[in-house]
Amino acid sequence: MAEQNTSPLSTIRTAVAGVGGYAGGELARLLLNHPRLAQSKPLFLGRVADDSSAGSVPLESLHPQLALGAGQTLPPVRAFDWKLVEDMGIEAVFLALPHETSREWAPQWLERGIKVIDLSGAWRLQHEVNRKVYKLTDENPALAASLQAEAVFGAPELHRKEIATARLVANPGCYSTSIILALYPLIQAGILDLDHGIISDSKSGISGAGKAATAKTHFMYGADNLSAYNVFGHRHTGELLEQLGITTAQIQFTPHLLPIPRGILSTIYARLGSSTDPAQIQQIYNAFYATSPMVRVHQTPALPQIQHIVKTNYCDIGFELAPDGKRLVIVSCLDNLLKGASGQAVQNLNIMCGWNEEEGLL
Amino acid sequence: MAEQNTSPLSTIRTAVAGVGGYAGGELARLLLNHPRLAQSKPLFLGRVADDSSAGSVPLESLHPQLALGAGQTLPPVRAFDWKLVEDMGIEAVFLALPHETSREWAPQWLERGIKVIDLSGAWRLQHEVNRKVYKLTDENPALAASLQAEAVFGAPELHRKEIATARLVANPGCYSTSIILALYPLIQAGILDLDHGIISDSKSGISGAGKAATAKTHFMYGADNLSAYNVFGHRHTGELLEQLGITTAQIQFTPHLLPIPRGILSTIYARLGSSTDPAQIQQIYNAFYATSPMVRVHQTPALPQIQHIVKTNYCDIGFELAPDGKRLVIVSCLDNLLKGASGQAVQNLNIMCGWNEEEGLL
Amino acid sequence: MAEQNTSPLSTIRTAVAGVGGYAGGELARLLLNHPRLAQSKPLFLGRVADDSSAGSVPLESLHPQLALGAGQTLPPVRAFDWKLVEDMGIEAVFLALPHETSREWAPQWLERGIKVIDLSGAWRLQHEVNRKVYKLTDENPALAASLQAEAVFGAPELHRKEIATARLVANPGCYSTSIILALYPLIQAGILDLDHGIISDSKSGISGAGKAATAKTHFMYGADNLSAYNVFGHRHTGELLEQLGITTAQIQFTPHLLPIPRGILSTIYARLGSSTDPAQIQQIYNAFYATSPMVRVHQTPALPQIQHIVKTNYCDIGFELAPDGKRLVIVSCLDNLLKGASGQAVQNLNIMCGWNEEEGLL
């Protein structure tokens, strides 16, 4: 729905670091169309060739789909410079960078009093054993440990209150968001037989593999194909363990590469502790998400599908329960670049600013 | 860019007739997100089964991607009823209907003082010979002739002034928009050798074929395929003749079906009357579209491509001129459901209301 | 590999009933390129309009991709006529028809001494309870029961010997083939904990939905999408139960619709009864398929993917075992129109004729 609030808008000054990738491009689009943020002129930081006389490149050279019509100009992409950040009075930054870079760099933004929403995996995991998969090294381990402890996992539907006051938000992974939102309400309600084991068979569009040209992102690899990968130990697994409070033995998560640009669908198989009826499960989901504007719970037996969530910030959730009342199949869908990355990041910023969390996202 | 106008919004009451198709679904989405129109609660009219106790169906049952989160409801789709239209004080209607229905029905809306933006081919063509392709019959030929004469061809970049005061706007065809916007400035500038003949090799995504399930809209027909059709005499040709002031012999327009959901790309071949340089052509385009927010002119030799215009209301235009200074290749792209249909229709409404024409479309 | 046998070819006279569908088209292609069958001129039966003076339509009008170059003609598609069948001395028929038609018609071919390879679900299931899903009615229940008991389930890798002497072969379903071939060797080896429950998350290209134009086969439904359907009770389930000797509670099979023309990938999750190592599982697969030319077992941890089996008659199988030695993930791929339908049918005919089962299929 369109923004109908006509009261004077409050705003803050934002930056995006790493605007050149897919998540960066979506962040740029969202900020430029956000009713409160557009006017404060977001700062876009990215790679600028050394010989650029202007110290900048046009945003549309990186993301041509964002170009405006005649006479209108987009903000440029600037080379990084602390002075620039300070002069512009940046108050919050989105880091859309490799995890090593984020791990190293986030403290420096925080130190300057700038809130950080980090889209990498660098700060999502509290337990070192889970974090190992990222091979992070910290120059100042004590500071890193302290920031890690302070970091809030940016799933608004789970941690809205903590996000509101956070300095450092670790934006969740795309796969993990789809799985956590599908399972959390049921696990919290205590109705799943966790020891039986949960399976998430997840499928993602190819933008999830990033912008680098590799054998696996080649059109000829992806097109008309489907392939499983990282069958055991995908790095999003740690998020599942920590957020859902389960063990490695209790979850089997297998990602697949879909021949489409964007969208994730997770088909999740779980066993109930005791036989129940679909209405009870429906009620748990409805109640849990009653005040969550970015989750759409389907009425069983309707199931979500990818084309209904592409280019939206929704996570759609539906389920069917077997006639035996125990075998449960949940389907969860989202756009990996929006609810699975940049959209959720803006949703987190909205919460941090005290605004409606869906602002600029519908 | 986000709407920054905080002055009290003026609005009008709109209806969409035929909300169930692809164009209708896009109209619903645009109106519900339009900063001035959302608040006036658009009326959606469509097929409602006779046994529907409510006389309505949920909009999300026709277009699941439009569903909202918990606690929020979309306007329903209502069965048609003049009383309803009058009670709601509808001031403008979008007709997203078959052309025969539009031809018959438009006069009845106009008669009630309701402005009509018609998305079919029913009212686009002034010359009966061009209109023949639609096999239209008029119950009241005199009234139809009078309304036809009054109808304005809804290409804002050509007829902005006439649209502003029109009662009946005939929204252009999707292919025609892409070709007319590419050629009109050059023909007006008198630099083309029209008698040599212009060729538009146009390619469209499959949504252009409509929602009906047929052999040609089957996934197995469209996927991994490309096919030419209606090589001579596609019904959009009449629009080219009338809007560009050329003859059948001067234009060859051949459409093709692309294996993608949406987007049109027209590759247009023309010959200049006398040799020139690219700068002159660039200057003609730049000048012509200097105040048109929904056209993006590329700087030669950059050329537009489909993925930059999908889900936008832009028409992107670029060109290259051969070293001989005479052979010109123009590439023009748009989203057939937006600038080629529903987006352009809303652009027209904006103009009719005296608003910025890009409102709700960026 | 090319056929190198230069001994005098033996052959039989074949017919395809229902050559107009996707499976029928693939059968026509395979028979026309089969080193032993092409020369005996297969008879193609299909729908021929009543006013066809010739009583036939060109095969290429139904399947344009099969057309030959100048001066060469394909066999025509003939309207059905027992006299024609008898005059041509047909010895074996492929029924590529709806299951009701197959159920009714198969006995009439058998009665004439013609062997039947039926591609529908009509004869696959021995237990009436499993067959219910097809809503079959038999005019002569005693005959039908007797033929049902005689029918051989046409999975060559399981029933090669019975197929060799069969009169009526029930060609397996596409999904079922991918799942049965992945699980049968392990179940036979007794290493799976069946009571824990097996899950097959299966994904199929859209040709699996058939040639009829429906809302679900529309390009706009399938493209850029993924959707689950028939989450419980897909009609291929009965084949899994009967061939694998398991119960409904032991298998959860969920099909999905992939945005590609053809290919199935099943990701199968099973639990071992006791911890083992990957080498043991590899050994079971290798041994079981050592003499099966149409199954390619991957060396763990390599996994098959759809693009390697499209337009082949192979079923590719690979697996990974969790570090705990108990949680097993198997990936199985095949082309739903070949190993999942027409290719397997020809493989069965080869066996029934005493030829190499891969003849004409490599």
Add this chain to the structure above:
Amino acid sequence: MAEQNTSPLSTIRTAVAGVGGYAGGELARLLLNHPRLAQSKPLFLGRVADDSSAGSVPLESLHPQLALGAGQTLPPVRAFDWKLVEDMGIEAVFLALPHETSREWAPQWLERGIKVIDLSGAWRLQHEVNRKVYKLTDENPALAASLQAEAVFGAPELHRKEIATARLVANPGCYSTSIILALYPLIQAGILDLDHGIISDSKSGISGAGKAATAKTHFMYGADNLSAYNVFGHRHTGELLEQLGITTAQIQFTPHLLPIPRGILSTIYARLGSSTDPAQIQQIYNAFYATSPMVRVHQTPALPQIQHIVKTNYCDIGFELAPDGKRLVIVSCLDNLLKGASGQAVQNLNIMCGWNEEEGLL
């Protein structure tokens, strides 16, 4: 149709140099299934890591779709070595290599009495001015000039007789094949107004861009997109000029990138010198291709489309003539990896060996 010849097969010993690319993979598949060549065990040459103890890699590691079932092995890919070539008695080689490499290397094979079918652009162009686009340098210019003069342009439908006795065949480009086969019969018949200018609007699947991972072969660039490129001066233009005997001013060829793996469709616009009827044109095509098994001429107004030629070696040609009898639209389709590369190369070898040119290609 299947090979029915049971007389003792004659064969020759072939090699493929550069088996790792797309064209190389198709060559391997074709040779391994060729009724005369499979038995002589083709030699596959490609990149083999220096530390490979065996001096070879499995062919299926480069092209997994070619793998065989249990117990059957593909020939390995060997590192290049003249001794190996000589020991195996290679009589003909397919060079599927970059043009610079081919230009340098072809003479060395010829010198050893080995016939060369070169799939690059190195030897296709007789005129230095056309060849410039490849920036070729010759160590021994006199030898290169002599071989260039001797090289036969490998379009069987134009040069069958010369190919039969050639030592060096320059296999045509993919785009050029589709355009030359569509235009040659008409130009030869003298019915086109060449000075009016011919336009070929050509569209190719992404395999045409090769196996290298680049920004333009990234799935996210190609998918759901269409883009024109090399609008003037694509390097296949020289082939059009030389084979069709026309000038740069007489042809405008614009390639586009289609969002599909393989297939080319050229829509060609030409003007007749004087008005005629479709039957005359049909007759010209029918007569010209009456003895060409790999060209399928459609009966006007039927037009070919990409899905009917994918994975075949056919070039399909169809046309429509405007009611004015002068404006002609021709549509020509082929699979860029087969008739546009490897299939045509095998067709050439068949001719060089005195076999049916379609052998192993149907």
